[in-house]
Amino acid sequence: MQITFLGTSSGVPTRARNVSGVALKLPQRSEIWLFDCGEGTQHQFLRSDLRVSQVRRIFITHMHGDHIFGLMGLLASCGLAGNAQEIDIYGPPDLAEYIKACRRYSQTHFSYPVRVHTVQPGLVFQDDTFTVQCTLLKHRVPAYGYRIIEHDRPGEFNVAKAQELGIPFGPVYGRLKRGETITLEDGRTFNGQEFVGPTELGRKVVYCTDTVFCESAIELSQDADVLIHEATFAHQEAEMAFQRLHSTTTMAAQVALAAQVKTLIMTHFSPRYAPGNEIELKDLLAEARAIFPQTEMAHDFWTYEVPRRRIKESPEPAAESTELPSPQKTPPQKSRSTARKPKVKSS
Ligand SMILES: [Zn+2]
Ligand SMILES: [Zn+2]
Secondary structure, three states: OEEEEEEOEOOOOOOOOOEOEEEEEEHHHOEEEEEOOOOOHHHHHHOOOOOHHHEEEEEOOOOOHHHHOOHHHHHHHHHHHOOOOOEEEEEOOHHHHHHHHHHHHOOOOOOOOEEEEEOOOEEEEEOOOEEEEEEEOOOOOOOEEEEEEEOOEOOOEOHHHHHHOOOOOOHHHHHHHOOOEEEOOOOOEEEHHHHEOOOEEOOEEEEEOOOOOOHHHHHHHOOOOEEEEEOOEOHHHHHHHHHHOOOEHHHHHHHHHHHOOOEEEEEOEOHHHOOOOOOOHHHHHHHHHHHOOOEEEOOOOOEEEOOOEOOOOOOOOOOOOOOOOOOOOOOOOOOOOOOOOOOOOOO
16 A cells, blocks of 8 residues: 655645645555546656556545646546546535536547546445545535545464364364354364454555644544645744635644544645745644654655554553644744745645
């Protein structure tokens, strides 16, 4: 399970960063699930090791252009290249209408099945290996956060041990594998638990953008292995974050802390923090790490392998009520110099 960032800028692309796009590669099934598809996402695929023909599902957070303007180009190219299988797209209510209108006015015909699903808070997708859920975040238009849950896998069955004990091969092996207790004809009894290795814990990845600090993001992110959360602004620009309903680094870190995630990866940075400006991205990273040390900062083409938790850990004791530093408590400082900063409207 690998996460590759295809775009990490908010609103507009920069030389180093494209607009939003995150690829989740599922090697066990040769599939890529794409989260958001800003303009140029198909070009980012060409520049990466990922194959666009492996895209099987696309999850759209909201209808702002920096998250959807690459969708039609990518879908059209998949058809022309002739190697698309089928694609299911999930997103807010207006998405189906948008794709329908684009197809109609550009007379685009897809040569493969493209299905658009309108999501609602709750279950989005489920099969025998994965569950995807979503929740409404807090942005200027309806925006959904997604939680991808890999199901736990039962531990490996120790066939050699069963054979050594002279358990005759047959349906009892299946029952032992399921952890049941069996009694053989010769009267011997065996507990299946002793033949099965520790449960392989499924991984949980959460994607929250675009949003200001909100409780629903914390709920969605509970105990995630990885939380990808937007951090459009530095802490001192909290006022602007509240106005535009985006997050600061400190908000992202507070969500990670409250949800007790393993790793926070920040993305969707305002282009104003380009190198040489008064505040740079390294300052944003320091701000978040002061609250949540296991924070990383995404950049385009960075691939993060989500580590597996092999052994089922005993459930942690319930956390005491954690007093969270409220994002509002610290008044944002006045910007030291706004004149030099490029005026960029983030969407
Ligand atoms: Zn955005
Ligand atoms: Zn937006």
